[in-house]
Amino acid sequence: MESEFLERIKLGIFLEYNSTTIEKKWQEYWAKNGSFEPTEDFTKEKKYILSMFPFPSGRLHMGHVRNYSISDAFARYYRQQNFNVLHPIGFDSFGMPAENAAIKNGSHPKGWTYNNIDYMKGEFASLGFSFSKERELATSDELYTKFEQGFIIDMFENGLLYREKGLLNWCPHDQTVLANEQVVDGCCWRCDTPIVKKDMNQYYFKITQYADELLDSLKNLDGGWPKQVLTMQENWIGKSNGLEFDLFFDESSKEKLSNTFDSFDVFTTRPDTIYGVSYTALAPEHKIVTYMIENNLLSDEVIAQIKYMTNTSSIDRQKEKKGIALGLNVVHPLTDKTVPVWIANFVLMDYGSGAVMAVPAHDDRDFDFAKKYDLAINAVIKPYEGELSSDAAFTEVGELFNSGEFDGLNSKKSQYNIIKYFEENKIGKKTTNYRLKDWGVSRQRYWGAPIPFIHCEDCGLVMEKKENLPIALPEDVEITGEGNPLDNHPTWKHCKCSQCGKDAIRETDTMDTFVESSWYFLRFCASPANWEKEAFSKEQLSYWMGVDQYVGGIEHAILHLLYARFFTKVFRDLGYLDFDEPFDNLLTQGMVLKDGAKMSKSKGNTVDPDAIIEKYGADTARLFILFAAPPTQELEWNDNAVEGAYKFIKRFFDRSSNIVKTDTIPTINHSTLSKDEKYARKKVYEALVRANDVYNEKHTFNTLIAGTMEAMNALNAQTNSDVWSEGYWILSSIMEPVIPHVCWDISSEYFSLNNLNPQVVVDEVFVEDSVTLGVSINGKRRTEIEVALETTKEDIIEMAKEAASKWLEDKEIVKEIVVPKKLVNIVIKG
C-alpha cells in the first residue's frame, strides 16, 4: 500500500510551505501571549540564557543572527523542559559610532540610536527570537544612567575609582583617551589610528586591586569557559614573581645628580642571573632622566634623542633597540663593582619601576643591546651539557658559576636562595608584578554616561548628590568632531557645588561604554515592576544569577569579560550581591565568513539577514546557521547550503501531511512492525537521545540536525501512519528550538501543541534481534557478519573465521577478540 504522500508526489501535489505566512502567524501569537516572559515564581528551577547585546549600528549582521540563534535554541529548549527561562536582550547604545554618524550626516546621536533600536527590534521579531520583551533596555536610557552613576559614586567613596594625571593612550582620530585593552597593535581598536601618549587627567577603576582574585578565580571557571579565553585572561593579567631591589649610585654619580637621588629600584624575574649584571637601563620617561633634562645635565643632542624616543609611537619604538649612556654608575649590590647606567627605548615606564638590570649573557634582549653598544657580557650560568656559546644568550636552566657563594647551584632553584639572601640582608625583597593596569574610564566625548562629579574651587573634586541623578546629557548640542561637545556647551557644565553650594563646573568627561556592559546582565534580573525604584535586588539576583549560558564573540575574551568579572567582584564587596563570578558557562561562537574572509562592509562580502528572511524565512536562516558548523567554529556562508536548508524545511512541512491528528503520542506495538518501520522508530529515538545530549552538554547543533535528517530519511522509507505521527511528535519537539515557526505550526495543526514538552526515550526501539559485526584481521576491517543477539562468543568467532577465511589461509591465529555488538578482531601471524 502506498502512502498518501507518494500518491501526491506522483500527482505533483504538495502542502504549500509559505514561510512568510507561517512565521508572521506565530510571531504574532507569541507577542500576544507574552510567551517568553519569565515568571516571578522563584520556587521554579531557572535558566538564565544570555547573548552579548548588540550595539545599535542600524541593522543586524549575520554574526548577530548566529549569536542569537544559538542562545535562542538554548532558551527554547529549557522552556520546553519546564525551566523558568530568562532570555533578555538590550542595546549597548552609547558609543562613538552614534557621534560619528552625527558628524557625517548631521543626525542627533540620540535620534540616530533610538531609530536604529526600533528597526533592530523589528529584525529580532522577524527572526523569531524568544527574548523577553518586558525587560528590553538600552544603556543610553536615562534610567540606566541614573543607577550607573550611583554605582560610580559608591565606587569612588570606596576608593575603587580615582582621578589622576598620567600618560594616556590618545586616539587623534576619535579625539579621546583609550584604555590599554582598547589599543590593538598600537592602534585604536575602533578606527585603527596609531595611538600617541598624552599627559592628562583621567578617571581610573582600581582593577589592579583585584588582579590576584581575577587570576585565581579563573580556575573556578575551568570547564564552563573555553580554555582559550581563560588563557587569554591569564596572559592579560600577566602575573610574574621576582626580586625587587635598589641600585645605589656611586659617589661621583650622586654628586652629578646634586644628591637628589641616591638610588633607583629595579625588578627582575631572574635573580639567578644577578652576578651577570653588566649594565642597567632606565626608561626614557624615568624621573631621573627627567631631572637630568630639567637641570641641564645632558647635552642638547642627547636631550633631542630622548625626546625623540618618548614621542615615538610604541610600534616604531619596537623596531630597533636604541640607547644612550648617561655617564652615571651604580654599585652592584653583591660584588660592589660599578655598573654603567643607560637609557634604553625598550624599557617601559609603566611596567615595574621603569628600570631594569641587564644581563646580556642570559637574556636575548639585553644581549642584542650589549652587542650593539659593545657592553660587557658576563656569563654566570652554564649548561649541564655542552658549551656556552658567545653568539647568543643562554636562557635555559643550568649551573651557576662566577656567582660567589651560589656557585654550583641549579639556576632555577638558586632563585629562592638569592631572594632569601637579599631579604635577610635587607637589600631587596620578593615582589609580584602584573601586566594589568588600572582601567582608565573617562572619554572626552558626548554620547556616553556623564561622570557624576563636580569641580569646585574650594572643595576640589566632589561627587554629585545621589538625589540629583541622573546627570543627563543635554539634547541641544552640536556635534562637530572638534573637542568635547559637553565642554563646548554654553550652560550644561555650570552647576552648584554639592558641598558648599558655590558656582562650580561639572565634569565633562563621559564614561567608557564598557562600564555599561559591565553590569547589564544584573539589570536584566530586576523585575520590571521595580525598575524605576531600584537597579536590582539581592533576592532577584540570587535567584537568576549566575548566567547559565552566555553566548558571544571571542573578540570580547579580554575586554568585556574581564570588566564584567571585575564589576561583579566589586559589587560583591560593596554588598550588592553575594556571588563571585557572573557567567557560569560561556560559549564563544566563531565568526561568519564569506569567501574565506570575515563578512564586512569594507570587503563587500556581507549577506543581509533581512534579504535571507524575505526569500527563505527565518527558520531557513536559523537552520542553515546552526547546521553549517558547530557553534564554536568559523562558519563559511554558502548560498547552495542555504537553499538546501530551505528544501529540508519544505520537505519537513510537506510530509507532515502523513501525521494523523492526535493529542497524545501514539502507542505502537513495536514487535508487529516491519523492518523499515522499526528502523524509522530507532532513528527517531536516536535523534531524541542526541538532542538531549546536544542541548545539555555538547552544543553541536549540527549533529542534532543531521540526526533529524537521518530520521526523516528513515521515516520516508516506510508508510505506517502511527510511526509517522510518533516521529513528528518527537522531531517537531526537538527541532522547535532551531526552526520554531514551522514546528509550532505543525504542532498546533496536528498535536494541539502538546508535544512541546520533555520527551521520553522508549528503549524497546533500540533492542534488535540481530546485529552486524565488523570482522577485522589485525585491526583492518575485511568483511562483516550478521549474528543473532544471543549468539555465543565461540559461535561468533567461528562465523567470523569462516567469513574471513580468505585472509586466514596458511596463517597462524594468535588471538581472537569479540567486542559485543561492534566487531570481531582476529590477530594472525605470518
Next chain:
RNA sequence: GCCAGAGUGGUGGAAUGGUAUACACGGCGGAUUCAAAAUCCGCUGUCGCAAGACUUAGGGGUUCAAAUCCCCUCUCUGGUACCA
C-alpha cells in the same frame, strides 16, 4: 619569540580507543515534463576492468585495535609581544 587551538573526500563537516568519511552541499545518471523550475529515485574518498590495495598534515610509538592516547616535525588560525 611565547601561549592556546586546529589539520579528516571536490566543499561544510560526522565519528573522542572498536566497521573512518554519518548528515548536507556540489557533481554525475535516471524518473516526471513539450521544456524548464520544483519534486522524486540512484551513484559519488583515491588507485584499479576486476579481485583488491591504499587513505584522517608528515614521521615514530603505545595497543588485539588509533582520526582519537604519547613523542617529534610541518602547516594554519587566534591571542600576546622589547613585561625586565
